[in-house]
Amino acid sequence: MSSSTDPLRQTPLHTLHLELDARMVPFAGYDMPVQYPSGVMAEHHHTRTGAGLFDVSHMGQLRLLGPDAAAALESLMPVDVIDLPVGKQRYGLLLNDAGGILDDLMFVNRDYQHNGDVFVIVNGACKVADLAHIEARIGSRCEVIACPELALLALQGPQAVTVMQRLAPGIEKLLFMSGGRFSVMSQAQGTHQQIDIFATRSGYTGEDGFELSVHEKKADALARLLLAQPEVKPIGLGARNSLRLEAGLCLYGNDLDTTTTPVEAGLTWAIQKVRRSGGARAGGFPGADIVLAQLAGGDSAPKRKRVGLKALERIPVREHTLLQDTAGHPVGEVSSGLLGPTINEPVAMAYVLTGCAGPGTRLNALVRGKLVPMEVVAMPFVPTRYHRG
Amino acid sequence: MAIKYTEDHEWLDVDAGCATVGITHHAQDALGDVVFVDLPEVGKHFDAKEVAGVVESVKAAADVYMPVSGEVTEVNEALRADPSLANSDPLGAGWFFKVKLSEPSQLDALMDDAAYGAFSANT
Numbered sequence: 055m056s057s058s059t060d061p062l063r064q065t066p067l068h069t070l071h072l073e074l075d076a077r078m079v080p081f082a083g084y085d086m087p088v089q090y091p092s093g094v095m096a097e098h099h100h101t102r103t104g105a106g107l108f109d110v111s112h113m114g115q116l117r118l119l120g121p122d123a124a125a126a127l128e129s130l131m132p133v134d135v136i137d138l139p140v141g142k143q144r145y146g147l148l149l150n151d152a153g154g155i156l157d158d159l160m161f162v163n164r165d166y167q168h169n170g171d172v173f174v175i176v177n178g179a180c181k182v183a184d185l186a187h188i189e190a191r192i193g194s195r196c197e198v199i200a201c202p203e204l205a206l207l208a209l210q211g212p213q214a215v216t217v218m219q220r221l222a223p224g225i226e227k228l229l230f231m232s233g234g235r236f237s238v239m240s241q242a243q244g245t246h247q248q249i250d251i252f253a254t255r256s257g258y259t260g261e262d263g264f265e266l267s268v269h270e271k272k273a274d275a276l277a278r279l280l281l282a283q284p285e286v287k288p289i290g291l292g293a294r295n296s297l298r299l300e301a302g303l304c305l306y307g308n309d310l311d312t313t314t315t316p317v318e319a320g321l322t323w324a325i326q327k328v329r330r331s332g333g334a335r336a337g338g339f340p341g342a343d344i345v346l347a348q349l350a351g352g353d354s355a356p357k358r359k360r361v362g363l364k365a366l367e368r369i370p371v372r373e374h375t376l377l378q379d380t381a382g383h384p385v386g387e388v389s390s391g392l393l394g395p396t397i398n399e400p401v402a403m404a405y406v407l408t409g410c411a412g413p414g415t416r417l418n419a420l421v422r423g424k425l426v427p428m429e430v431v432a433m434p435f436v437p438t439r440y441h442r443g
Numbered sequence: 444m445a446i447k448y449t450e451d452h453e454w455l456d457v458d459a460g461c462a463t464v465g466i467t468h469h470a471q472d473a474l475g476d477v478v479f480v481d482l483p484e485v486g487k488h489f490d491a492k493e494v495a496g497v498v499e500s501v502k503a504a505a506d507v508y509m510p511v512s513g514e515v516t517e518v519n520e521a522l523r524a525d526p527s528l529a530n531s532d533p534l535g536a537g538w539f540f541k542v543k544l545s546e547p548s549q550l551d552a553l554m555d556d557a558a559y560g561a562f563s564a565n566t
Contacts, residue, residue: 077527088476093524093525094525094527095524095525096524096525368481370479370499392478
């Protein structure tokens with residue numbers, strides 16, 4: 055963890071952000087753009103209509119090598135890694151021994167069985183701890199290689215595939231949660247430069263789009279090439295947050311932390327059958343007893359659940375806001391909340407007592423001394439548009 | 444007419460009986476990054492000192508008061524769409540609303556530039 059006295063780190067696109075007149079803020083120990091001059095809402099709308107380019111190089115990228123890489127990673131998560139086909143990507147949860155979530159992540163089978171790797175992307179704020187945890191637990195079973203020399207860009211929105219197809223023909227064949235290696239040609243300043251990327255068709259906005267892993271030395275050229283495309287605008291972390299919340303995606307640190315199990319967090323869809331009780335590879339991950347018991351329900355069912363909420367008045371209800379039922383009893387707390395620019399209503403995620411978690415339940419949020427009526431709703435708040443083919 | 448100021452760190456620019464109202468540089472600086480504004484309803488009449496809206500930043504939320512009695516004639520939709528205008532251009536493009544004065548004599552009680560300068564230096 056960086057202390058407040060450590061200087062902020064910079065991504066390879068730092069110079070570009072300043073050139074674009076970004077408003078910079080500290081995030082995960084990096085100096086990051088929260089918005090550009092167009093503002094958070096315009097950037098949010100552009101991502102849902104055009105193609106938005108995000109610098110997410112603060113996130114951690116790792117490679118796990120060796121024939122045991124998948125089985126080893128699987129031993130740290132309640133997720134099926136072993137049966138993930140080559141070229142496919144999946145969402146995962148690193149758990150602690152109490153079944154609490156250490157981080158959420160994405161991993162790709164890049165053919166680790168034939169001298170490739172399992173490629174893992176983790177949250178920026180957690181990457182140091184994640185790497186230490188992974189090395190400590192499975193470093194003897196597979197090679198764990200951190201990749202600080204790699205940058206990560208995301209191009210998201212309905213026009214993202216139009217842009218990427220122009221630059222890397224064939225990439226449009228990737229389906230949601232798949233990845234592959236591509237090259238694009240940059241012709242900046244008259245020189246031809248080949249830029250190799252590893253692209254996955256995934257992201258954190260609910261829209262179709264791609265995440266692009268590229269060497270730090272080529273990141274600036276790739277970003278400028280993308281920004282030169284007419285459909286593309288730069289998007290900051292402010293809009294990244296409103297986009298992901300409307301899409302019902304969790305933010306580690308807000309909606310997930312070490313006190314939340316995957317069952318409380320409503321992420322049981324990420325726990326494949328094979329790892330559940332009765333499955334061929336049931337358990338065998340940290341906190342399995344607790345998580346599997348919670349999944350079994352009954353007396354072991356969690357006492358609280360993560361839900362989606364909409365405010366019935368136009369008042370944003372933000373994290374840490376306390377929630378009560380209509381009788382005035384405390385029932386939970388908001389973990390993320392804001393005015394969703396696309397849905398044009400205040401939306402939130404919150405942990406509430408299981409009895410109040412049913413869609414349609416009316417709750418009140420205590421905002422600046424006033425009760426704001428809210429209703430539990432299913433997520434996503436805005437329909438997702440993943441390209442499943 | 445010269446700009447007038449309130450003790451709530453709002454400015455008024457009066458022209459032909461209609462005032463454009465916003466928050467001062469001092470106010471936006473104290474608030475931090477503005478993320479949400481709640482603007483009054485157009486056509487609604489407010490008395491002076493009534494809460495007309497809310498300005499919310501990453502740090503805090505503050506009520507926006509009607510500085511003088513009157514009817515709201517227009518609100519700044521650009522500010523609603525991009526609340527950061529309250530920080531980047533609080534005296535210009537970040538204006539909040541326009542009000543048709545129902546009691547112009549109320550302006551006499553407000554501060555001028557020099558008085559506001561002294562006032563805000565002490566708050």
